[in-house]
Amino acid sequence: MANNFLTAQMIAREALLRLQSNFVMAGLVFTDYSSEFKELGDTIQVKKPATFIADEFGGTVNLQDVGESSVLVKLDKIADVSVEVGSKELSLNIQDFGAQILDGATLAIAEKVDQDLCGLYKDIPYFSGVGGTTPAAVTDIANAMLVMNKNRxxxxxxxxxxxxxxxxxxxxxxxxxxxxxSGSTDALRNASMGRIMGFDNYMDQNVKTHLAGTYTSLTDVKAAGTKGTAAVTLTSTAGTSTGTIKQGDVFTINGNQYVAKADATAVTGVISNLPIYPKLPSDADVVAVPVTFGKSHVASLAFHQNALGLVSRPLEPPMGGATSYVATSPNGLSLRVTMGYDMTTKRNMISIDTLYGVSTLYPELATRILG
Incomplete structure (x- = not known):
């Protein structure tokens, strides 16, 4: 009797199911998907989830735009796992094949996507906690809640x-x-924190550690900038010519929190026109105001679902003799499986990959929890 071999379609559908079960961050953020084929490096325009302001009705309504806000997202990432397989593996049933090969492959892809989403912390200027001190009390959750409440x-x-x-x-x-x-022992049995103070809490091994620039260790830094602009000049009389700011460094000016949007190096203690987010307040110029820096830290995150975005598009089937299938899910994920034969090495190969990009949509809807 002839063996019944697994097909690209069967493998892709099973792989997608297993991929979704391994996600952490990807299951918590806004996702955007369409069936239009794209290539690595393409830039697409993604409509951001709509936000509104509730007005006091005064006789006439104030019409608010819907769907006008968008962001450009570059599809600059392909997470790929390619493996050599033989007829023995391809003759397994799909469950056994999944346990032997797909579990490890999809876990690796999920880890890659989660790492990139966790890396968006660099766009978030708002923070609570102290760099170098691990959150360890209910007040650490409460302080993150406070930041998000203040940002509405x-x-x-x-x-x-x-x-x-x-x-x-x-x-x-x-x-x-x-x-x-309270009738629930999940925290004891599963080390799952559940829902606390309005947050669904998760652990992710891919949470990033931010290494702050050397300039942030200075204690006499003053800031100056023009009101309403997205740049600031930092000056330290004790600073050296080689002090650095790293993209993602956070600091406070006049009680407002900011993030550096680019790397910079001081010249005789001065960093000129450092790009920042958000903009300086529009009511007055900033003149010689003391700056307080956040230090190096582990960047745990608290966020609303719409703060961060994962954009996925299907990859085109390859040309040539390879067989390929793209599986898609209703929540905006796609996964391509390609099966082929390498004549130079005389090996059968399966490639599992996904094309995506990540973006910060609303920084105001997130906060770092420094640790």
Whole structure:
């Protein structure tokens, strides 16, 4: 009897199911998908989720635009796992093939996508906590909640993603150890923090560590800038000519939090026209105002679903003799499986890949939790 071999379609559909079960960040953010084929490096315009302001009705309504806000996202990432397979593997049933090959392959892809989404912390200027001190108390969650409340983030669809050290400390606290008193013991049995103070809490090993520039160690830095602009000049009389600012460094001026949007190097203690987000307030120029820097830190994140975005598009089937299939899911993910034969090495190969880009959509709807 002839063997019935697995097809690209069967493998792609099974791989997509397993990929979704391995995601952390990708399951918590806004996703955008269409069936239009794209290539690596293409830039597309993505409509941002609409936000509105509730007006006091005064006799006539104030019409608000819907869907006018958009952002350009570059599809600059392909997560790929390619493996050599033989007739033995391809003659397995799909469940056995999934356990032997697809579990490891999709976990690797999920890790890559999660790493890129966690890397968006560099766009977020708002923060709570202290760099170098691991969050370990319910007040650390409360402080993140406070930042988001001040920024008027919606109460629904809030998530917090913690690094492993923070999770280990938080789940040992009384407010979680005593979870059984409220009828739920998930925190004890699964080390899952559940929903606390409006956040659905998760642990992610891919949470990033930010290494701040050397300029942030200076204590006499003053800021100057023109009102309403997205740039600031920093000056230190004690600074050296080689002090650096790194993209993602956070600092406070007049009680407002900012993030550096690019790397910069001081010249005799001065960093001129450093691009920042958000803009300086529009009511007055900033003149010789002291600056407080955030230090190097682990960048756990609290965010509303619409703060960050994952954009996915299907890759075209390859030309030539290879067989390929693109599986898509209703929540905006695609995965391509290509099967081929390399004549130079005389090996059968399967390639599993996905094309995507990540973007910060609304920085105001997120905060870093420094650790």
């Amino acid at each position: 983030a919606p109460m629904a669809s809030r998530n917090a993603v913690w690094d492993p050290n923070a999770q280990a400390k938080l789940v040992s606290q009384d407010f979680l150890v005593n979870a059984n008193k």
